[in-house]
Structures are given as C-alpha cells and as structure tokens.
Amino acid sequence: MNRILTERKKRSRKEKSKRLFIHITGIVQGVGFRPFIYSLATRYSLSGFVLNDTSGVKIEVEGKEKNMADFLKHVALDAPPLALIEKIDCRKLLPIGYHHFEIKKSKKEKEKFTLISPDISICPDCLRELFDKADRRYQYSFINCTNCGPRFSIIENIPYDRARTTMREFKLCPECQKEYDDPLNRRFHAQPDACEVCGPQVNLFNNKGSKIHSFDPIKTSAGLLKKGYIVAVKGLGGFHLACDAANKTSVETLRKRKYREDKPFALMALDVEKIKEFCRVNEYEQRLLLSPRRPILILRKKKDCRLPDEIAPHNKCLGMMLPYTPLHYLLLREAGMVLVMTSGNISDEPIAYKNKDAFKRLGGIADYFLVHNRKIQTRIDDSVTRIFNNQEMILRRSRGYVPQPMKVNLFFEEPVLAVGGELKNTFCLATRNYVFLSHHIGDLENLSALTSFEEGIDHFLRIFHASPRIVACDLHPDYLSTKFAREYCQNSSFKLELIPIQHHHAHIVSCLVDNHFEGKAIGVAFDGVGLGTDGRIWGGEFLVADLRGFARVAQLKYLPLPGGEMAIKEPWRMAVTYLNEVYGPDFLSLPLPFLETLKKDKIMLLLKIIKKGVNSPLTSSMGRLFDAVSALTGLRDRVNYEGQAAIELEMLVEEKEKGSYPFEISSQEKIILIDPKAIIASIVSDLINHERKEVIAARFHNTVARIILQTCKKIREKKGLNEVALSGGVFQNVYLLEKTCDLLTKAEFSVYTHHQVPPNDGGISLGQAVIAHSRSRKCA
Numbered sequence: 001m002n003r004i005l006t007e008r009k010k011r012s013r014k015e016k017s018k019r020l021f022i023h024i025t026g027i028v029q030g031v032g033f034r035p036f037i038y039s040l041a042t043r044y045s046l047s048g049f050v051l052n053d054t055s056g057v058k059i060e061v062e063g064k065e066k067n068m069a070d071f072l073k074h075v076a077l078d079a080p081p082l083a084l085i086e087k088i089d090c091r092k093l094l095p096i097g098y099h100h101f102e103i104k105k106s107k108k109e110k111e112k113f114t115l116i117s118p119d120i121s122i123c124p125d126c127l128r129e130l131f132d133k134a135d136r137r138y139q140y141s142f143i144n145c146t147n148c149g150p151r152f153s154i155i156e157n158i159p160y161d162r163a164r165t166t167m168r169e170f171k172l173c174p175e176c177q178k179e180y181d182d183p184l185n186r187r188f189h190a191q192p193d194a195c196e197v198c199g200p201q202v203n204l205f206n207n208k209g210s211k212i213h214s215f216d217p218i219k220t221s222a223g224l225l226k227k228g229y230i231v232a233v234k235g236l237g238g239f240h241l242a243c244d245a246a247n248k249t250s251v252e253t254l255r256k257r258k259y260r261e262d263k264p265f266a267l268m269a270l271d272v273e274k275i276k277e278f279c280r281v282n283e284y285e286q287r288l289l290l291s292p293r294r295p296i297l298i299l300r301k302k303k304d305c306r307l308p309d310e311i312a313p314h315n316k317c318l319g320m321m322l323p324y325t326p327l328h329y330l331l332l333r334e335a336g337m338v339l340v341m342t343s344g345n346i347s348d349e350p351i352a353y354k355n356k357d358a359f360k361r362l363g364g365i366a367d368y369f370l371v372h373n374r375k376i377q378t379r380i381d382d383s384v385t386r387i388f389n390n391q392e393m394i395l396r397r398s399r400g401y402v403p404q405p406m407k408v409n410l411f412f413e414e415p416v417l418a419v420g421g422e423l424k425n426t427f428c429l430a431t432r433n434y435v436f437l438s439h440h441i442g443d444l445e446n447l448s449a450l451t452s453f454e455e456g457i458d459h460f461l462r463i464f465h466a467s468p469r470i471v472a473c474d475l476h477p478d479y480l481s482t483k484f485a486r487e488y489c490q491n492s493s494f495k496l497e498l499i500p501i502q503h504h505h506a507h508i509v510s511c512l513v514d515n516h517f518e519g520k521a522i523g524v525a526f527d528g529v530g531l532g533t534d535g536r537i538w539g540g541e542f543l544v545a546d547l548r549g550f551a552r553v554a555q556l557k558y559l560p561l562p563g564g565e566m567a568i569k570e571p572w573r574m575a576v577t578y579l580n581e582v583y584g585p586d587f588l589s590l591p592l593p594f595l596e597t598l599k600k601d602k603i604m605l606l607l608k609i610i611k612k613g614v615n616s617p618l619t620s621s622m623g624r625l626f627d628a629v630s631a632l633t634g635l636r637d638r639v640n641y642e643g644q645a646a647i648e649l650e651m652l653v654e655e656k657e658k659g660s661y662p663f664e665i666s667s668q669e670k671i672i673l674i675d676p677k678a679i680i681a682s683i684v685s686d687l688i689n690h691e692r693k694e695v696i697a698a699r700f701h702n703t704v705a706r707i708i709l710q711t712c713k714k715i716r717e718k719k720g721l722n723e724v725a726l727s728g729g730v731f732q733n734v735y736l737l738e739k740t741c742d743l744l745t746k747a748e749f750s751v752y753t754h755h756q757v758p759p760n761d762g763g764i765s766l767g768q769a770v771i772a773h774s775r776s777r778k779c780a
Contacts, residue, residue: 018065019048019093024075025056026086027115027404029160030191032146033057034103036080038183044071047098052106052159054465056114062098082120082147082292084404103183106159114158115434116151116463118400119236119380121294121324123148125186130326131333136175141218141327142200142374144193145186148292152403152439153237153376154192158463162191166375173198192374200374202327207363218327221370222334230254232344232358232366236325237380237399238351239344239358241365244337248308251340255310257365259347263641264312266296266319266382268341270332275320278305278338284387293400294324298386311340314635314648319384324400327372343381348443350452353379378459379452380439388734388753389741395732395758397426398440403460405434406756406766408513410773417457417468417488418768419481421503421530421761423642425449427457427481428765430773431466435513437757437766443642444480454484470497472772474506474764476531499772503530504541505550506767507727511759512547513770515752520546521723522553522715524708526730527760528568528623528643537561539621539728540674542711544719548774553719554665554672554711560616561624562609571627571645572598572637576606578628578680592687594632622704622730625676629700632683633693643729649697650733657698660706665714672714679703705739709747716749725752729760 024033029052037050037059046063061068072090079085122130126143129135137143144150154165162168172180176195179187187193194200204217214220221231225242228250233240241258243250245267255261269275272286279299281289289297296319305318312318321341323329332339343351344362352358353376359369384396394401408430415431425441438460441453461467473485482500489496507530508523523543532538533552540556559577567573575594579587588595588603595603610616623646630636630645635652639645661682664675679700686696712724724744731737737753744751757763 016064017062017095018068019060019062019095020068021091021093022059022061022072022075023056023089024059024085024087025115027082027084027117028057029114029158030117030146030151031082032080032186032188032190033083035146035183035185035188036078036083037075038101038103040071040074040078041101044068046071047101049098049102049104051104052114052161054114054158060093060098061101062095080147082117084115086115086407103189106161114160115405116155116158116160116403118293118402118404119150119153120148120400121292122326122329123292126326127329130329137195139330140196140199141202141325141330141372142192142194143326144190146188146190147186149190149192150236153378153380153399154374155463156377160191165191166377167192167194169375170194170199200372202370202372205359205369205371207359207366207368209359212368217370218330219334221368222331224368225335225337225339229367230257230365232362232369233327233331233341234355234358234369234371235328237376237378238353239362240341241344241362242339242341244335245307245311245340246337248310251308251310254340254342254365258342260342261640262313262644264315264317264319265340265342266321267307267311267338268321268323268328268332269338270323270329272322274338275299275322278302278307279318279320282387284390288385288387288392289320289322293383294322295383295385295400296321298384298395307338314651316651321382331370349446349448350442351379351381378439378456386734388737391755393754393759394756395760396424396440396762397437397756397758402439403436403463405436406513408433408435408770409516409518410770412773414469414776415466416470416472416769416773416776417461418472418501418765418772419457419485420765420768421474421481422476422479424758424760424762425453425481426762426765427453427460428769429460429464429466429468430769431464435766435769436460436464437763440762450480450484453481467494468496469494470499470772470776472499472501472768474531474768475500475502475533497776499775501768501771502533502550503764504532504538504543504728505545505771506764507759508543508545508550508725509547509767509770510757510763511725511727511752511754512545513766514754514757514763515725517723517725517752518547519723520544520721521725521752522712522719522721523550523725523727524712525728526622527728528621529619532620537617537619537621539619539623540625541620542672542715544715544721545725547770552671553715554674556620556622556625557673557675558618558620559624560610560613561619561621562606562616564615564617567624568627570638571631573606574624574628575631575637576603577610578625578676579684580607580610582677582680582684590684590688592632592684593634594637594687597634597637626730628680629683629697632680632687633696635693643732646730646733650701650735652694652697653701653735654692654694654698655735657695658702659695659699660702661699663703663707665707665710667714672711674707674711701733701736702739704736705743708740709743712744712749713747722748723750723752727754727759727763731759
C-alpha cells in the first residue's frame with residue numbers, strides 16, 4: 001500500500017510540472033540577460049537552463065504552471081536596463097525532470113544572427129566603486145559589469161563570449177573568475193571584466209615613443225594638461241586629442257598641428273553642472289547628456305561663456321559630452337578642468353585606434369600619449385546629436401548607437417548591402433526586418449578611409465551572418481563607394497543585383513523610414529551636391545516620392561558651378577555667378593565690399609570659364625545658394641571645412657527679424673522652377689544701404705522657409721499630397737528647420753523630420769537599402 005501511495009505522489013508531482021521552451025531575440029547578449037534569467041528562475045523555483053546562441057537567448061524552464069506564467073511576465077517587465085527584447089517565442093514541451101537551473105555555455109550555430117549591444121557608458125554602480133577606496137577596483141581604469149562598458153568595439157564574432165572579443169588576451173584572476181562564474185553577481189559573464197591584477201593597464205609615453213615612468217599615469221597626464229600640453233588619450237573606440245579648453249594657447253596650438261583651422265572642437269566636462277556654466281541646458285538635453293549613449297550634444301552657448309572663441313570660431317554653439325569611460329572620469333576629476341576631446345586624426349582621416357598607428361600619425365600633434373593595451377576591434381567615433389522640438393535629432397550616428405538596428409515594417413528576404421555616398425559615409429546592411437546602419441566612416445577621399453569602410457563592411461557581414469544578394473549604391477559613378485559596389489558584385493561568387501539609387505531620393509526615403517511612413521510624400525531635399533538623373537548636380541529639389549520611386553516636381557533654377565569642386569571650397573565663385581546672372585557684367589560696378597576684396601583679373605577669368613562652360617557643370621544646389629549669400633555678406637569667401645559658409649550664416653541670424661525677400665516661382669511645362677534672382681538683388685540692395693549682416697542673414701533664412709511653403713502648396717494643389725519630408729544637409733540648420741516646420745504646420749501639412757537617422761549624407765545608405773529592396777527583382 002505504501003509503495004502505491006508513493007508512486008501516486010510522484011505521478012501527481014509530474015503531472016503538475018510543466019516544461020516550456022523560450023526563445024528570445026533582440027539585444028540580449030552582453031547586457032546581463034542570462035544572470036537575470038537565472039535569478040528569475042531561482043525566484044520562481046524553476047529548473048532548466050539558459051544559453052546564448054547565434055540567434056539570441058534560448059531558455060528551457062520546468063516547474064509549476066503558475067510559476068512559469070509569473071516568470072514569463074517578469075522576463076518582459078523586468079529585463080536588464082540595456083536589454084532590448086524584440087520577440088519572445090514559447091513552445092510547450094513534455095517535462096523531463098530537470099533538477100536545477102543552470103547557465104550553459106554558448107552554442108554556436110550557422111546561418112543565424114543575434115543583435116549586439118552598442119558600447120555603453122560606465123554605470124552608476126561601477127562609478128561608485130571606481131571612487132570607493134574600500135573597493136578592490138578603486139581607480140581601476142577599466143572597471144565594468146554586465147550593465148556597462150565596451151561591447152561593439154571589442155567584439156570579433158558572435159556569440160558574444162570573452163573568447164570572441166579582444167579581452168581574450170587577459171586571463172581572469174581567481175577573484176574575477178569567481179565573480180564571472182557567479183550567476184548572482186553583477187559581473188557574471190561580463191566579458192570585458194577585469195581588475196588591476198589581471199586586466200588591461202594604462203601607460204604614459206612621450207611623442208617619441210619613450211615610456212614615462214609614473215606610479216599614476218593618469219595623474220601625471222592631468223598635470224601635463226594643466227601645463228598646457230596636448231595629450232593623445234586612447235578611449236573606447238579610438239584616440240582623442242585632449243588639451244585644457246580654457247587655455248587659448250593650447251587650443252590654438254592643437255588647431256595648428258591638426259590642420260583644423262575653424263571646425264569646432266568637442267568638449268568633455270565632468271558633470272552637467274560644469275556644462276551649465278558655459279551652455280544652456282534644458283531638461284531634454286540634460287536627459288540625453290546623462291543617457292548611457294553619452295553623445296556629443298550641440299548646446300547653445302551662454303552669452304557670458306568664459307571659454308575661448310577658438311574652440312568653435314564664429315559659432316553660437318558648443319559640442320559637449322560627459323565622460324563615458326572610467327579612464328575619462330579619472331582624468332577629468334584629476335585635471336579639474338573642461339577638456340577639448342577632439343578626434344585623434346589629422347584633418348579628415350579616420351581616427352587612430354591602434355597604438356603603433358597612433359604614435360606614427362599623431363606624433364606631430366600630441367606631446368604625450370596616454371594609452372592602454374586593450375585592443376580595439378572596430379574604431380568608432382563619438383556620436384553627435386542635438387535636441388529639436390524636444391526630440392533627438394542625430395547628426396552623426398556612431399558610438400553608443402551602433403550597431404543597434406532600426407526596426408522597419410519591411411522584411412528583407414534577400415539581404416541588402418547599401419554602400420552610401422562619398423561624404424559622411426555610412427553603409428547599411430538590411431536583413432530580415434532589421435536595418436543596421438553602420439558607424440560613421442567619414443569622407444571617402446583617401447586610402448585609409450576606404451580601408452576603414454571595407455573593414456567595416458566585412459565585420460558587419462561576419463557578425464550578422466549575412467550574405468547580401470542586392471547591393472545598392474549612389475548614382476554617381478566616380479564615388480569610391482560606387483566603385484566598391486561594382487567591384488564587389490563583379491568579384492562575388494554569387495550573382496548579385498546592383499541597383500544605383502538617386503542621391504536625393506535616398507535622402508527622402510531615409511526620412512520616411514525614420515518616421516515609419518510608407519506612403520507617398522512631398523520630399524524636400526536640400527543639400528550641397530548629388531548627381532541627378534539628367535546628369536546634372538542637384539541639391540535644391542522637391543520630389544514626389546515613396547519607398548520605390550520618385551518624380552522631380554520642382555527645383556532651384558540651374559546655374560553654373562564654375563571650377564566644379566573648387567566652387568564648393570571657394571564660395572566667392574558662386575557669389576560672382578549669381579551676381580553675373582542678375583546684373584550681367586555690370587555687377588562689377590556695384591559698390592559692394594565683397595567685390596573690393598577680389599582681384600579683378602580673378603573675376604574676369606571666372607566669367608570667361610562660365611561663358612565657355614569650362615569645368616562649370618550646372619547645379620540646382622541650395623547649399624551653393626547659401627554659400628553665395630555667405631560670401632556676398634562678407635562672411636566667408638573660402639571654407640576650411642564642409643558647410644562652413646552656411647553654418648556661419650546661420651550663426652549670424654538676428655532671430656527677432658521677421659522680414660524676408662521676394663522670389664519667383666513659375667510653373668513650367670514639366671516642373672516648377674524657383675528663381676532666386678530677386679533674392680540676390682534684394683540682398684545687394686540691403687548691403688548697399690548698409691543693412692546689418694545679422695538682419696540680412698535672417699531675411700534670407702526666412703525667405704528659404706517661405707520658398708518651401710509656397711512650393712509645397714503648389715505641389716499639394718496638383719498632387720493632393722499633404723505629407724512633407726525634409727531631408728539633406730541644409731536641414732541641419734536648426735533656425736531654418738524650425739521656421740520651415742512652423743510655416744508648414746500652420747498650413748496644415750504633416751511634417752516629417754529626422755530623429756534617429758542623420759539628415760546629412762550619413763543617412764542616405766538607409767534610403768538606398770530600402771529603395772533597392774523595393775525595386776529588386778524579388779519585389780518587382
């Protein structure tokens with residue numbers, strides 16, 4: 001009888017026990033997800049296991065049905081702060097009698113991918129331990145846990161385990177190993193985990209490569225910064241060049257050595273309160289500054305800002321960020337100053353990220369080098385962003401954001417590789433229902449940038465287990481990215497479909513995808529240059545576009561671009577071109593200070609070039625109109641960095657000015673034509689009458705906003721469209737963007753602007769990928 005009762009009890013327990021298979025996808029590796037699952041399973045008396053594989057996290061749990069229901073509920077509600085759950089799939093299984101819950105070793109499978117976390121700022125717990133004298137990691141420059149630290153920059157392959165990161169060179173000491181193996185510890189399977197005993201170390205060198213013997217290299221570096229020296233600092237994704245931001249001489253020296261005459265430097269301050277001493281910071285900006293992403297945030301300078309103008313010449317804003325690594329915190333606290341922290345490169349080269357390369361390339365800039373021996377797998381620049389209308393508007397999407405994908409309402413059965421443009425290059429990998437926009441590569445104008453571009457593509461294809469079947473590129477045949485795309489398709493062992501995409505269509509689609517809009521819209525694409533379907537240089541375009549195709553319905557009137565690329569570097573050329581268009585040769589007699597600064601033979605040679613059409617392609621670029629006005633007003637006749645003339649014109653604006661200039665919009669047979677001659681004539685009149693430049697700048701901006709409004713109204717009348725997407729580098733101009741959105745909204749348009757994708761050329765690879773998918777043979 002006793003034996004029968006015992007068997008019944010066993011059978012009863014088995015009947016009550018349930019088993020569940022759970023598969024979770026998203027950013028669930030490297031963010032403390034497995035210890036979270038272990039702790040949760042233990043809390044609800046469940047047995048089974050959890051493991052990482054190449055598609056996400058796999059879990060099997062066995063126990064009472066109610067406990068499993070509670071477990072599932074809290075998986076979604078209480079996931080680690082850095083986790084991003086995309087999908088939870090569950091399947092019931094027969095119980096098999098697990099005795100306990102365990103974390104199993106990662107399982108590697110073929111043909112699958114998992115999402116990877118971006119690099120993350122030091123968390124509050126690690127920051128507290130960093131400055132706790134009683135903690136064994138006190139002042140250790142590489143303190144981290146599952147909630148913070150390097151991720152993307154050190155990953156070589158997936159699944160995300162220490163052996164597949166650059167941390168594999170550092171064997172854990174017994175104490176770190178104990179933490180690593182303890183499922184209830186914050187550092188359980190924290191792949192970059194280390195301490196002073198077993199982990200990476202910091203050393204200080206002079207620019208000749210000789211080691212400076214110091215008990216505390218960071219403290220010594222802080223002392224050197226206080227004395228005015230320039231120090232190259234190896235960070236998370238590469239080197240920064242640092243100096244005392246308040247030391248005018250140091251800032252000027254850095255500019256001279258780096259060959260960066262005017263482009264603003266980024267700054268790093270210890271805390272938000274320090275930033276508030278120099279800049280206005282609202283609640284949205286403060287939240288973004290303190291976020292785990294820690295981007296460079298564009299902030300408005302206070303009128304009494306005490307920092308030297310040489311940090312950001314002719315600019316009302318500063319790019320500020322907070323420390324995001326333990327090393328940064330230690331250096332900033334020891335130095336007690338705001339630091340210039342600009343990219344460790346010369347001019348527009350990619351940032352240095354390998355120690356030997358940094359000594360070679362930066363030895364003529366930095367006096368000293370604060371380096372460490374943790375290798376960086378992928379170089380990655382700081383992200384740059386700002387707040388517009390209480391929402392984030394990313395200008396450079398890189399560290400802290402990449403490789404987190406954008407979720408789209410499309411399914412890419414055949415992976416698409418889009419290679420972007422020539423300037424501010426990014427590439428994009430689209431597979432399944434994800435688009436992975438790459439980190440900032442930069443301008444593809446030299447071999448080192450092209451190498452970085454090619455290495456980045458190889459890395460993305462490897463870690464996301466993707467083999468593209470469609471390749472998208474810009475329409476321009478001479479872009480290095482386009483040439484790469486052609487060669488990639490020719491050298492592939494598979495038959496790949498190459499799809500060239502018009503530059504401005506890609507701009508508009510990137511904005512539409514950024515806003516999850518799939519219909520047809522009026523697209524306003526204003527930028528400097530992009531090859532049009534007629535072989536001319538576009539840049540002041542109004543399109544009717546959707547994710548597949550477009551029609552050009554309005555444009556800025558074509559004018560010559562005398563000297564081609566030289567006209568971009570020398571805005572005075574476009575000013576002369578516009579004056580010649582309005583007045584003919586008589587413009588030479590106009591009493592304009594601008595003309596007095598130019599030699600007459602220089603002007604006559606330019607006019608001859610225009611007349612003969614020698615190296616003077618036609619352009620409809622709005623960016624070049626901004627250049628012309630900037631030169632006319634005496635701001636900038638040549639530029640030292642892309643967009644400088646337009647940026648300085650925006651900075652000049654008198655914001656209280658409400659006036660504007662006349663302009664002509666005419667409906668031609670096939671297109672609406674915008675003629676800016678009246679604008680130029682009015683500006684000339686204002687200049688002759690000694691109107692203030694600030695007022696002229698404001699009136700010009702107000703006029704461009706009115707042009708957009710009136711043209712969109714005409715298109716709405718013809719096409720019945722009420723949605724407007726604003727894209728292109730010109731719309732980084734916040735004053736213009738705000739004026740334009742205000743006018744369009746009041747006219748009852750639905751306005752779409754960029755948020756998570758840059759409005760500049762850093763976003764066009766996303767548009768290319770989506771358009772190519774929509775046009776591919778599979779979708780045709």
